[in-house]
Each structure stands twice: as C-alpha cells, then as structure tokens.
Amino acid sequence: MTIDPSTVARYFGGSRIPGWDDAADLEKDPAVIPDPATTPVPEDLRAEIEAEMAKYPEPKAATIAALKIVQRRYGWCSPEGVIQAACVLQQTPGDLVGVGSFYDMLNMRPAGRNSIYVCTNISCSLNGAHELFAAFQEQAGEDPDFQVKSFECLGACDIAPMASVNDQYVGPIGVDEVPTLLQQLRDGEEPLPDKQIARRASVDPNARRGPA
Secondary structure (H helix, E strand, O other): OOOOHHHOOEOOOOOEOOOOOOOOOOOOOOOOOOOOOOOOOOHHHHHHHHHHHOOOOOHHHHHHHHHHHHHHHHOOOOHHHHHHHHHHHOOOHHHHHHHHOOOOOOOOOOOOOEEEEEEOOHHHHHOOHHHHHHHHHHHHOOOOOEEEEEEOOOOOHHHOOOEEEOOEEEOOOOHHHHHHHHHHHHOOOOOOHHHEHHHOOOOOOOOOOOOO
16 A cells, blocks of 8 residues: 655654654564673663663563653664663563653654754743744754654743753743854853753752652
8 A cells, every 4th residue: 555645744943754654574583572681781871771660560560751851872772772772671672662762752764863842832932932943953953963843742831831841841932042042052051041940049948858
C-alpha cells in the first residue's frame, strides 16, 4: 500500500509525527534481554540507573528515568545506550524503544544538544507564544546545536509566554530576547538567568535548603 505523505499527521510547525515512515524489519531476530556477561555497560551509567531502580518496587518503573540518563550521556537515546539501559533493567531494547518513542522529550534520533520547548497552550498562546515559537525557529535556523519544538502545555501559566530550555523553565520571554537567549546557549551560559523559575524567590525559608 502506498501512503500519500500529504495525508500524514503533522505537529504544529509542520513536522510529521516521528516514525510515520519507519518500516518494520521482518527479518530481525526476536528481541532478547541483553546478556550482562557480554554487554559492556559503563560503570557510572549502571550506577545511575541502579540508583533509580532502587526507588521502585519493580525495576521496570525506572524505564523513563533510565532513558533520560541515556539521553543525558549520549545526547539522544542511541541504540548503544538503549541496549546498555536494557541490560541493567533486564528488559528487551524493544521495551525501552516502545516507551521512549511515546514521549516527546525523549529523542530516539540524533538531536541538538540544546533543547527548547515553547509552550503553546492557551495562556501562553494568548501572550504571544506562537510569535515566540516562530522567532526561535527563525533565529535558530538550521543550527544542528538546537532542537526547537512547540509543546502543548508545560504547566507554567504564571510566566507565559515561556519555554523549557535544557530542562530549565524560563519566562516570560519576549521575542526580542530570543537572540540573547540563543547566544547565551552557544556560549555555554545560563539562558536568561533572571527569568528562570528555579531562581525565583520563595516565601518558604527552607525552599533552597538541602536535606537535614
């Protein structure tokens, strides 16, 4: 059956749903759990994943956390990293790919080291989120160091329009601030530090204190 690409569902901004044209490989052997005796796993990666596994009664519950650890290490959920995580979790790589491909913030394909997710839900939209998203797309251009996506809701309506920048909530962001933010990322600096939600003052005197 031939699929007309024009009929394939697209995200806001034009990109097709990831994997829409990935054909199933019917020649592949059935998935198996990687053998710890023959699968090399970096010790620090293993330790991080096992620390997450220890938080749950079932190791499988740490799947998302393990994929995030892999992505942080390799820049994306690479096949090598997925196999290593699957070995530690004692799952098949297919189990992890099935989970990772469901979530927008887990990259199953190579992606830029700087992730920018612009919230486009109602509060942000009414405050210029679509113009902000367009500005990020235009200013980042084809720079492979950046992945710019729109996001349905990031749950930070009080700082609309906002974006998650390398997992930091930043906002409100003006269109005129986009070049500054991108240059800060290129220079390895914090993006708009005065507008990061993590740096906002809290009425709780213990908010920034560590465990007792």
